[in-house]
Amino acid sequence: MSEQQNKGFVREINGPIVTIDLPGIRSGEQVRIGELGLVGEVISLAGREAVVQTYESTDGVRPGEPAEGLGWPLSVELGPGLLGEIFDGIQRPLEKIALESGDYIRRGLALPGLDREKRWEFEPNPELAPGQSIGPGTVLGTVQETETIQHKILVPPDLTGELTELAPGGEYRVEDSIAHLRDAQGHSRHLTLFHRWPVRKPRPYRQRDDGISPLITGQRVIDSFFPQLKGGKGAVPGPFGAGKTVVQQQIARWSNADIVIYVGCGERGNELVDVLESFPQLEDPYTGRKLMEKTLLVANTSNMPVVAREASVYVGLTMAEYYRDMGYDVVMLADSTSRWAEALREVSGRLGQMPVEEGYPAYLASRLAAIYERAGRVETYHAGAGSVTLIGAVSPPGGDFSEPVTSHTKDIIETFWALSKELADARHYPSIDWVTSFSGHVQAAAEWWHKEVDRHWQSRRTEALALLARDAELSRIVNLVGPEALSDAQRWQLEGASLIKEGVLQQSALDEVDTFCSPQKQFALLDLALSTYDKGMTLIEIGVPVSHLQDLPQLAKARRCKSMYTSEQVASINDLAREIDEAFESIRLEYAKQHTDD
Amino acid sequence: MSIKEYRTASEVRGGLILVRDTPGVAFGDRVRISDGRGGTRDGQVIRAxxxxVMILVFEGTDDxxxxxxxxxxxxxxxxxxxSPEILGRELNGLGEPRDGRPPILSHIRRPVGGSAINPAARSYPREFIQTGISTIDGLNSLVRGQKLPIFSGSGLxxxxxxxxxxxxAKLKDEDSSFSIVFAAMGVSYADAKFFRDEFASSGVLRNVVMFVNLADDPPVERLTLPRTALTAAEYLAYDLDRHVLVVMTDMTYYAEALRxxxxxxxxxxxxxxxxGYLYSDLAEIYERCGRIHERHGSITMMPVVSMPSDDITHPIPDLTGYITEGQIVLSRELQNQGIYPPVHISPSLSRLMKDGIGKDDTREDHPKVAAQLYALYARALETRNLASxxxxxxxxxxxxxxLKFADDFDQRFVGQGESEDRSIEATLNLAWELMSAFPRDALIRLSETEIAKYYQGDSG
Known part of the structure; x- marks a missing residue:
């Protein structure tokens, strides 16, 4: 690509922002700076000068040091060997960097994203033969990347032509040529197991489709109350300590996506280590294989260079789109988009751009929207439907949801899981607040639930939310005048809401049994809480005192049964429902007898 | 190598000097400034x-x-x-002696800026540290390699x-103690003296290195002090294989100097x-703590952050909370009731607790006891509001x-003596004693087996 490499020199260093003198360089082009060869990207041009944001610390760089344009924009390598890896914000493999430079990341290292030596067993597509015309997304063959993931080798989206040669099955390294094509100009191009794609350019597809099936996460408050479709976009805002990271990690662990991409963007190093150490041990509930086989991590921890933080989200998205193009359902978690926005703010501040809200530049909203728009369910060129679900954590300063990043995000996304400090303080996890959260996918999800689980799903969900709303209202009264002011029926409503909160909504990520909950078990628990409430209400209507019901030992059991029975033991939950029925029935009989005796 | 020297200072403002016509000066380099009256000051290039060239002058630009x-x-x-000789010394933000003794001489010199630990080289912290304080050990456990700040307020x-x-602080069933790195930024003379006396009277002084910048010392030096202190901590942990506990006080004064x-x-x-870069700047400091694969030492960090006007949403505690692995929050209300330590458990949190406690680390009932106490206390506080x-x-x-539980919990579980060192068993047993005031069915966060084993009440 870069026949004439550009050379110039450094003029000024201002933290991660470096001004270089280099005529003819293009906006967005990659640059290497100084003797160390620090990597950067051109963000603006003025005459001979270009402003570069560097992905590495500029300590020790002097004015007058060389600067060199590389001729291409920030790109990632797409091919087998991505899964199970941990990359930095510009797709350098961190485990290899550790071998090369020790515990700390040395600057100026130029390691490729994909392993050059590893050999992959390539199986050519039997339907292809020389002479055929091929184009974007044509499947040239397959490589078994991990036990469960078959990696399709695709023709890059910007190439079309006539296939002149396809390599036979066998072992190849990523740079080995596996096919040749002749393009419209008659040039011969060779194709390898991987190709590069610029991260800021969304990968093309045939057309967009509507989402049809929910992303099952095994988390009750998400799946049963605020569902997310595959291909949807959601946000998890919450103050610190509300449990954003746990929610994201639970989705990464238990969702029924084919591929999980976890982007740690400006967050804690130890959280990524947690994923790195635990995922190779944990089993995927859908395939029985180790979770790490379908996961890849992008890490720019909070102490890593801030400019690479801005890039990390795009790097993650491009890899997500690549697996989508193979026909997979991909979920990408970005923790946290606020740190991405702050990186944007830091760069714009150093460029002296006019800030609009809280120091953020005017283009915050449009950049944010453009990121979320890369999620979606699409029809790929040749691999059927695929999807990218994007879930972003938001870290509002002071927990204030009206701040710019949260409010702009809210305008774009479809599912909003708002975390509440109050719930977290009471250790009610996940602390997703049922009053302020919403999902635009309930109707679509209902079709799936009614077909796959139970046709009463939507009505049960509505009843539960109504009861929770009633609970909030009654709690206000209690706080003003005390519980004595409530009638027995009202007190039973409080009890019913508490059954839903403790028996259904609360779910412990640390409890071995409860950490994942199948849709069947989710519905059984919801139904158990509601039918207990309904039954009790009929007793109260005939005059049974509420205290009589509150003391039933079965109520404690109903609260505990989420961690007593696994997803395979739904029958036992239904047994408990019957046991509660019987207990209520005997209270009813006893009560009726007393009253006839009187 | 020629040392470049210039008389072309063109502007001085608020701790910064601008110098003109200085070709080839490296970003981040050290600068010595002579004031023309025999005095010198230290600085660093922050724009080149x-x-x-723009220079940050650590001693300030007055006069x-x-x-x-x-x-x-x-x-x-x-x-x-x-060198190992730093233990027992008191230094300033640039690593120069403050104790009247000769400077540290060593061929080992490290840049204080540090660089980012490769996340792939980290190992997950999971060794429980017993602090002997119930609200921390029982409910917000600290592990080796964690950064757990104390959020406080003036007078607490x-x-x-x-x-x-x-x-x-010690590992359970182990006596190996910590080496202490103490970093004081902008604290009063009295506070610094309190720590010095504490270290002396408890006999740990020979295991402590103090980095001190007092309230009346130049504020700009506060910007480099925590970095210098952490460079020393990294040396102790990774070169000398020690377990290091870093106490930094007060991060709020640090952030004010940055502003x-x-x-x-x-x-x-x-x-x-x-x-806008306060978050990244704080993270560069806090993230230097942790554990690294195949290194024997570790860095555990306990920064003190005072919340201006007791406001936890103020940018400094807020951004700190987003970076650290939890926080211990002190409450003025408990303090006014005479409870020591006045730890308000509701907003307190330890994110790394989950892997450091339980059967193999503390006791099998620990995770659920903590969850149950939190749930009971949350409800008890609601009841206390209602009662008022x-x-x-x-x-x-x-x-x-x-209501009674809330009072008992505050007095007996939260409150303890300043020299009272409770074992984790004692903390958990006390928890069971308090929880046993409730009937079994109210304790739904606990498993039935745990209740059968530890419950001490008699009601059904």
């Missing part, structure tokens, strides 16, 4: 071009005469000399608590005048039990 100033570029980064006993933790310099530089302010509105007499019997 051939036409102009500098532009005409008389000489600036010398030392062609090296800001570094600290390190954060220093006494930090000192108690330094005295008592002062940022304003002088003309950076775009984000919230409350703090620069409608009067305790109007409460049901059930609610009165919660």
């Amino acid at each position: 071009s051939n036409e102009e 500098l005469d532009l005409e008389a100033v000489w600036v010398r570029f030392l062609d090296e980064p800001v570094e600290i000399a390190l 006993p954060h220093n006494r608590l930090a000192a108690q933790i330094v005295r008592q 002062e310099v940022a304003t002088a530089k003309g950076d775009v302010p984000a919230r409350k005048g703090y620069p 509105i409608i009067g305790a007499d109007e409460l049901s019997e059930r609610d009165r039990r919660y």
